[in-house]
Amino acid sequence: MSIAGPIVGNSLTTREALTQRFLAERARWPLWFPVLMGVGIALYFLAEQEPLAWTGPAALVVAVGVLVAAWRAGRDLTGACGFLAVALGFAAAQFQAEMAAAPVLERRQGPVDVVGQLVSVDPLPEGARLTIAPSQIGELDAAHRPVRIRVRLRKGDSPAAPGEWVSLRAMLMPPPAPSMPGAYDFDRRAYFDRLGAVGYALGAATRTAAPAGQEPGFWQGAIESMRRGVNARIRAALPGSDGAIAAAILAGQTHGIKPDDSGAFRDAGLAHILVIAGLHMGMVAGIAFFALRAFFALIPRLALNYPIKKFAALGALIVIFGYLLLSGATVSSRRAFMMIGLVLLAILVDRISVSPRAVALAAIVVMLMTPEAATGPSFQMSFSAVGCLVAFYEAMRPTLSAWHRDARPVRRAGLYVLGLAFTTMVTTVATAPFTIYHFNRFPLYSVAANATAVPITGFWVMPWGIVSVLLMPLGLEKFALVPMSWGIEAIAWIGHQVTSWPGAVMLVPSLDAGALALVSIGGLWLCIWTGRWRWWGMAPIALGFLSLAFIRPPDVLVSGDMKLVMVRSPDGAYLPSVARADPLVQDTWTKRAAAALGAPWPRSGSVGDNLLSCDAEGCIYRTHGQTVALIRDGAAIAEDCRAADLVVSPVAAHQACRTTPTIDRIDTLEKGGHAVWLDPSGITIATVRQWQGARPWSPKRY
Numbered sequence: 001m002s003i004a005g006p007i008v009g010n011s012l013t014t015r016e017a018l019t020q021r022f023l024a025e026r027a028r029w030p031l032w033f034p035v036l037m038g039v040g041i042a043l044y045f046l047a048e049q050e051p052l053a054w055t056g057p058a059a060l061v062v063a064v065g066v067l068v069a070a071w072r073a074g075r076d077l078t079g080a081c082g083f084l085a086v087a088l089g090f091a092a093a094q095f096q097a098e099m100a101a102a103p104v105l106e107r108r109q110g111p112v113d114v115v116g117q118l119v120s121v122d123p124l125p126e127g128a129r130l131t132i133a134p135s136q137i138g139e140l141d142a143a144h145r146p147v148r149i150r151v152r153l154r155k156g157d158s159p160a161a162p163g164e165w166v167s168l169r170a171m172l173m174p175p176p177a178p179s180m181p182g183a184y185d186f187d188r189r190a191y192f193d194r195l196g197a198v199g200y201a202l203g204a205a206t207r208t209a210a211p212a213g214q215e216p217g218f219w220q221g222a223i224e225s226m227r228r229g230v231n232a233r234i235r236a237a238l239p240g241s242d243g244a245i246a247a248a249i250l251a252g253q254t255h256g257i258k259p260d261d262s263g264a265f266r267d268a269g270l271a272h273i274l275v276i277a278g279l280h281m282g283m284v285a286g287i288a289f290f291a292l293r294a295f296f297a298l299i300p301r302l303a304l305n306y307p308i309k310k311f312a313a314l315g316a317l318i319v320i321f322g323y324l325l326l327s328g329a330t331v332s333s334r335r336a337f338m339m340i341g342l343v344l345l346a347i348l349v350d351r352i353s354v355s356p357r358a359v360a361l362a363a364i365v366v367m368l369m370t371p372e373a374a375t376g377p378s379f380q381m382s383f384s385a386v387g388c389l390v391a392f393y394e395a396m397r398p399t400l401s402a403w404h405r406d407a408r409p410v411r412r413a414g415l416y417v418l419g420l421a422f423t424t425m426v427t428t429v430a431t432a433p434f435t436i437y438h439f440n441r442f443p444l445y446s447v448a449a450n451a452t453a454v455p456i457t458g459f460w461v462m463p464w465g466i467v468s469v470l471l472m473p474l475g476l477e478k479f480a481l482v483p484m485s486w487g488i489e490a491i492a493w494i495g496h497q498v499t500s501w502p503g504a505v506m507l508v509p510s511l512d513a514g515a516l517a518l519v520s521i522g523g524l525w526l527c528i529w530t531g532r533w534r535w536w537g538m539a540p541i542a543l544g545f546l547s548l549a550f551i552r553p554p555d556v557l558v559s560g561d562m563k564l565v566m567v568r569s570p571d572g573a574y575l576p577s578v579a580r581a582d583p584l585v586q587d588t589w590t591k592r593a594a595a596a597l598g599a600p601w602p603r604s605g606s607v608g609d610n611l612l613s614c615d616a617e618g619c620i621y622r623t624h625g626q627t628v629a630l631i632r633d634g635a636a637i638a639e640d641c642r643a644a645d646l647v648v649s650p651v652a653a654h655q656a657c658r659t660t661p662t663i664d665r666i667d668t669l670e671k672g673g674h675a676v677w678l679d680p681s682g683i684t685i686a687t688v689r690q691w692q693g694a695r696p697w698s699p700k701r702y
Contacts, residue, residue, distance in 0.1 A: 021533055031356055033085045034363035039091025041367060041374045044097075048693035056091035063087035093371040096192065097696060102147040104190075104699055105197040110171035112138030115208060119148060120230060123247070123256040127153040130168065131195075139580050146196020153201050160207050162224030167208045172199040176701070177560055179585040180673045181691035182510060184438075185590060191697030192372045217492065223325050227251050230326060230472065237478040242485040245492065250465050252327035256292070264495035266439075267505045269428060269446020270453050273491065276327040277382055279454070281336035283462040284323050285344065289316040289684065313347040320344075323426070326469075332382045334369075337387065338362040355390045358526075359383065367479045377438040381431045384523065388430035389423060391527035396422075417451065424450040433519040433544065437511040440591045444506055449498040453491045461487040507594040509551040510514045511544070519544035553593035555623055556676035559585050559690065562650050562668050565630060567621045569608055573598035577630070602632075620644070625680035646683055647675065661685070 043049065067080040111632035116134035131150050151170045159651075160166045175190035175198055190196070230251045233619070235243045237356040244256040254274055272279060297303045320337055327333040342358040363383055366373060373379045383506040393400070396541035403415055424447045435442060443449075453497050461484055468480035498504060511519075518540040525537030557566045564581040566589060573596040574589060590597050599607075613620045620643075621628040629640035631649040640647055641657035653664040661683060663674050672688030692698035 021531055025529055025531065028356075028528055028530065031360050032524075033081065034360050034367065035524055035528075036082050036085035037092075037367050038374050039366060040086040040091075041093045042089075043086070044090050044093035045308075045372075045375055047695075050695050051094060053094075056087075056094035058086075059087040060091040089367060089371065092368055096371050100192045100194055101696060102191075102194045103144050103196050105146055105172055105174045106144070106699070107172070108173045109138060109140075109197075110199065111169050111202050112172060113167065114138075114149070114151070114170050114172075115167045116149075116165065117210070118162050118164050118166050120162050120224060123231060123244075124152070125256060125258050126243075126244060129153070129255060130166070130201075135211065137172065137197075147194045149197040149199070150195055151199050151201045153205065160205065161228055165208045165210045166205045168205040169202045170199050171202065172197040174198075177672045177698075178688050178692070179559065179588045180557055180592070180675050181556075181686040181688055182513075183588050185692065185697070187699075188372070188695075188697040189376075192370075196212035220225045227253070227326060227328065230469065233472055233477055234468075235479040240486050241492070242488045243481075245274065245488050246465065246481060246484060249276070249280065249461065249488075250326065250469065251278050252330060252333070261492060261495075264492065264499045267443055268442065268449040268453075268490065268495040268498040269424075269443035270449050270495050271454065272427075273457055275332055275378075276323070276330065276336075277332035278336040278339065278386055279457070280341050280462065281320055281323065281333065283458050285316045285320050285340045286468060287463055287466055288319040289313060289344075292316065310348050313344045317341060317344045330378065332378050335362050335366055335379075335382050335386070338365055356387075356394065359387050359390055377434055380434045380438075384430045384434060384520075385427040387527050388426050388523065392422070392426045395530075418455060420451055421447060423453070428524065433511060433516055433523075436508045436548075437513075437516045440508055440510055440594055442506045442508055443504065445498045445501055445504055449494055453494050456487050456490055460484075461491070507591070509548065509553060509590045509594045512547055512551065515544040515547040517544075518547075527676055531699065552677065554597065554675035555678045556621070556628060556646075556648065556674075557589050558648060558663055558668060558674040558676075560668050560672040562665050565648060567612060567622070567628070567630070568593075568595070569598055569611060570623075572596070575607065576600050624678040626678040626683060628676075628678070641677060646678075 019443075044056070063080070063084040063086075067077060067084050068656045070077050113136065114132065114134055115136040116132040119131040119133050122129040122131075122652045129150060129152050131148055133148055134145060137145050137149070149170075149172060151168070151172070164189075175187055175195060177187050178185050183320045190198075205211075231247045231253045234247045234250065235256075236242065238246055241258050241261050241527060244253075244258065245261065247253040248257060252275075257274065262271075262274065265274055289312050292315040293308055296308035302308060320340060322338045324333055339358050339362050342361065366379065400415075404412070407415060428443075428446050432442060464480045464484035464487070468477040468484060471480055522537040522540035522544065526534050526541070527537075528534075529537075552570075553568060555568045557564075558666055559565070559582070563578070564585055565577040566586075568574055572593070574593065575598040576586065577600070579600045586597065589595075601607075601619055602611060602614050604615050611622060613622075616633065618632040618640065619630040620640075621630055626645045627643065628648060629636075629644035631640060631647065631653070634649070634651045634653075636648070637649060637651075637653050637656040641653070641660045641662075644660060647657050647660055647664075648654055648660045649662065649664045651664065652666055653662045654666070663676075664686070667687075668674065670689065672692075673688045674688075677684040689698065
């Protein structure tokens with residue numbers, strides 16, 4: 001009986017058939033190691049309470065012990081290796097969290113004098129964003145002083161380079177909490193970045209002398225100065241939006257891109273062009289490899305007596321390492337460097353690189369170095385795209401080889417376009433669940449946009465970009481940057497045109513974390529195994545996406561500062577309590593529900609057949625058999641408590657509403673933003689504090 005055949009045969013039980021299928025895939029087992037590491041990392045971050053400090057190390061020691069015992073007993077090591085992977089991921093995440101612990105500003109401070117070492121400068125469309133390692137923040141003592149802060153300059157650029165010392169006056173605040181349960185957790189991101197405060201500068205930053213013995217480190221200063229210098233050269237040669245996009249492609253400086261340009265790239269499915277990842281690293285490696293090999297071939301003595309292919313691979317490896325440093329070593333660029341580096345190393349040692357294992361190894365290294373990255377969109381989208389591409393072309397290799405065999409130039413060109421379409425479709429499908437989960441958007445015309453934009457990037461933009469960097473020491477970079485800008489303008493035009501097409505972007509409600517896990521498991525099953533049973537992975541994928549039909553956004557949303565309350569109308573739009581509110585909070589709420597923003601609450605009168613009735617003292621919201629009192633004037637609390645099923649009040653209301661569920665300013669101070677679901681059977685309330693759990697990155701804010 002064929003292993004790839006039916007599960008139940010005449011002579012095999014279901015268990016035996018499954019065992020045979022599993023054993024037949026023995027060569028693929030190691031690919032599950034990083035997956036199980038990711039499970040361990042997820043277990044750590046999903047815990048509602050911070051695990052005891054010894055939990056991770058103890059689990060790791062036990063896992064190693066089990067593995068050694070199984071090896072000595074001559075037993076199968078599969079289960080022990082799986083346990084080790086989970087324990088390793090959990091321990092790595094816990095260790096990283098322990099190492100990242102640092103003071104966080106407890107309350108708003110300012111204006112205060114700040115003195116510190118400049119860590120990085122991010123150019124913005126207007127001004128710059130500075131990350132500073134402070135040695136002084138007003139009167140704060142060292143025990144309460146954040147390790148790093150981030151401030152925004154309203155106008156102008158920083159006069160100092162990273163590594164130098166600056167002084168300024170600023171308003172500082174704790175890192176903002178998520179605007180609602182399930183939203184982007186900047187608290188956690190700031191914790192692992194050791195970022196203890198954010199704010200804005202009051203005036204310009206000025207250089208100051210470094211304290212004795214605290215001069216900038218050579219390598220840190222050199223790398224950051226190189227990045228800053230490259231960005232400055234690019235922006236001087238191309239001062240407009242073309243320069244901002246060129247700086248993103250060459251130096252990873254994405255903050256200077258105008259919102260309308262970045263939005264067009266995102267909604268056309270071209271955002272990957274602005275992020276240094278596999279596309280850019282692969283193009284740079286390929287251009288460097290073939291250019292160096294062609295150059296060495298022009299020297300007969302070298303070409304005839306030495307392995308110039310290996311010389312070219314070594315040179316390309318050095319080039320992409322420099323590109324990694326220039327990019328700021330982000331998660332996506334590190335992943336791309338490791339994978340392409342493995343291919344180049346394989347050339348150096350006369351080995352064929354095993355692509356699936358290269359992806360697995362890159363994932364293991366990234367998760368060991370920065371386990372928290374596994375919870376973010378960059379890691380998830382980059383590895384899902386690369387993993388699915390490897391699996392697709394691995395399965396399609398015989399067919400593609402047959403198509404390319406004896407193909408003439410015209411047919412080869414057609415196959416290249418077809419390959420580009422395949423690549424775009426695979427990456428679009430592979431990243432779709434993570435795009436929906438993190439960004440609530442899905443670009444419908446990304447295949448068309450990429451089919452035209454990627455060739456321009458590969459054959460025009462990137463070669464001129466490499467030439468421009470090589471010409472910078474001579475001050476001649478403009479001769480390459482100007483032609484590069486022509487390609488950038490063409491790509492930007494494509495992005496804007498595609499986003500202008502009807503229905504270019506589909507807004508989708510946020511995928512539930514459990515549904516995302518189902519889709520991820522199905523995708524991994526589909527990509528890792530090679531037999532026909534791989535198609536079983538389609539079942540959890542379908543179930544995960546099917547859950548979108550059952551997602552129900554909250555009926556009432558309350559911000560953490562209580563300055564904004566929204567209620568949901570029958571058509572799905574959210575009606576805000578005020579016309580002008582924090583645009584980030586407002587945008588997050590509507591995007592996560594894939595909802596439109598309706599008109600603000602009226603000062604008096606009703607909306608939608610008494611759905612929302614308002615007067616000077618407040619509003620009454622009625623839906624799903626429940627009544628919610630939305631108070632404006634504290635004088636109405638007692639009356640509303642008797643008539644409503646839920647009271648939302650900007651002032652303390654628990655004393656007046658002893659028997660009625662209440663959300664007041666004390667609740668939001670303690671628990672952050674609230675989300676409320678109303679049903680005839682009752683009321684469900686979720687809070688940011690409840691969603692975050694009692695973790696180091698969710699400090700109390702009262």
